[in-house]
Structure formats: structure tokens, C-alpha cells
Amino acid sequence: MFKYSFHWRQVWQALPDMLWGALITLEIAALAMILGTIIGVLLALAKRSNNRAFGAAASVWVEIARNTPALFQIYMVYFGLGSLGVRIDSYWALLLGITFNNAGYLCETFRGGFKAIPETQTRAARSLGMSAGRAMWHVVLPQMFRVVFYALTNQMVWSILMTSLGVVVGLTTDLTGVTQELNVRTFRTFEYFFAAAVLYLVIAKLFTLSARLLAARLFRY
Structure with a gap:
């Protein structure tokens, strides 16, 4: 017979600590997304370039990021580099691991976005006297980010959820x-992890809704 006794009062008392943890989660996810976006753009450009070395290096990064578990990638940063004498704090290990994973996935997203921009856009910009770099910065990249905006939103949600892997590196x-710390002290596993799951759900939904509202404002035309 089901006789579990729910102790939600302890969860309410611990809610400020959990909300602070949620802010740290958002901080890690946002930093990993920003860094992953920058690296992902560079990887996509490397794969589009005529330089075989750059293209090969980008392909290796993408293959590892997309075809090995994210947990292993975080382990390699934390334990792998640690075994080589490079000690990295668990915060930075998680951030670097998620950034590595994000960059690999975003590279392919951006590569598809670049393909969606007609070459005539670049040629028109160059005909107006823009350099290749300025044409890329002022013409191609803004259009590419518009194409992949919703994919970026999905990747950000994935980054938020992926921060939960930080517990395995301490x-x-x-x-x-x-x-987990609250659970260890009180053994109220169901209550605390149910509350955490709700917070993750609320964070993801709020971010998705915010992104849609932003898209409706930015992409009206």
C-alpha cells in the first residue's frame, strides 16, 4: 500500500537556495551558448573555406562533439586534463564541456544557415565597395542568424538542461x-528533485516564450 509521506515544507524553506542555483544554471548555459556560438561560426567558416587543414580540424571537432556523449566530453575536460596535471574547477569544466558540445552542433546549424543565403547577397555587397570581411559581418551574418534563430533557441534550452551534468564532476x-546537497542532508529525494524538475521546466518554457516574443518583434518584415 502506498504510504509515502510528503514533506513539502522543507522544499519551500529551501526554495531560495534552489532559485540561486537556477541563476547559476542560467549563467553557465548563457556563457556556454555565447562561446559556442562564436566558435560554431568560426568552425562553419572553416568548413566553407578552401583551406583543407582548417576544414579537417573543424570536421574532427564536429564529429567528436556530435557523436560522443556530452557526459564523456565533460569528463575529458575535468578528469582527462586533470590526469595531465591541468587542474580545472568543476564550474569551468562544465562550462568548457558544454561549450565544446554546443560549438559542434551549432557549426552544422550555421553551415546550413550560410547555405540559405544566396551568393548574390555577397556579390551585391562587394559591388558596393565592401570588403569580404565587412560583407560577411554586415550582410551575411545578420541574415544567417535570422535563418537559424529558432534552432539557436532549441540549443539554448538543451544547454540549460545539460548543466545538470555538472553534478558528476562535483x-x-x-x-x-x-x-543533490539538499537530498543528501534530508533524504527527501522525491520532493527536492520534483521541485528541481519543475524549475527546469519553468526556465525552459520562459526562455522559449521570450525567444518567440523577441522573434515576433525582430522578424516582423
Whole structure:
């Protein structure tokens, strides 16, 4: 017979700590997304270039990021580099691991976005006297980011959820880490992890809604 006793009062008392952990989660996800976007654009450009070395290096990065578990990538940063004498804090190990994973996925997203921009756009910009770099910065990149905007939104949600892997490398300040610490002290596993799951759901939905509202404002024409 089901006799579980729910202790939600402890969850309410711990809610400020969990909300602070949620802020750390958002911080890591946002930084990993920004860095992953920058690297992803560079990787996509490398794969589009005529330089075989750059293209091969970008392909290796993408293949590893997309075809190995994200958990292994975080392990390699934290434990792998640690075995070589490079000690990295669990916060930075998680951030670098998610950034590596994001860059690999975003590279292919951006490569598809670049293909969606007609070559005539670049030629028109060059005919107006723009250099190749200025044409890329002022003409191609803005249109490309518009094409891949919703894919970027999905990747950000994935980054938020991926921060939960930080607990395996000892991170205790993010939402999952705080929840695990509370669970260890009280053994109220169901209550705390249910509350954490709700917070992850709310964060993801709020971000998705915000992104849609932003898209409706930015892409009206």
C-alpha cells in the first residue's frame, strides 16, 4: 500500500537556495551558448573555406562533439586534463564541456544557415565597395542568424538542461548540485528533485516564450 509521506515544507524553506542555483544554471548555459556560438561560426567558416587543414580540424571537432556523449566530453575536460596535471574547477569544466558540445552542433546549424543565403547577397555587397570581411559581418551574418534563430533557441534550452551534468564532476552551486546537497542532508529525494524538475521546466518554457516574443518583434518584415 502506498504510504509515502510528503514533506513539502522543507522544499519551500529551501526554495531560495534552489532559485540561486537556477541563476547559476542560467549563467553557465548563457556563457556556454555565447562561446559556442562564436566558435560554431568560426568552425562553419572553416568548413566553407578552401583551406583543407582548417576544414579537417573543424570536421574532427564536429564529429567528436556530435557523436560522443556530452557526459564523456565533460569528463575529458575535468578528469582527462586533470590526469595531465591541468587542474580545472568543476564550474569551468562544465562550462568548457558544454561549450565544446554546443560549438559542434551549432557549426552544422550555421553551415546550413550560410547555405540559405544566396551568393548574390555577397556579390551585391562587394559591388558596393565592401570588403569580404565587412560583407560577411554586415550582410551575411545578420541574415544567417535570422535563418537559424529558432534552432539557436532549441540549443539554448538543451544547454540549460545539460548543466545538470555538472553534478558528476562535483559542482554543487547549480540547480542540480544544490538539489543533490539538499537530498543528501534530508533524504527527501522525491520532493527536492520534483521541485528541481519543475524549475527546469519553468526556465525552459520562459526562455522559449521570450525567444518567440523577441522573434515576433525582430522578424516582423
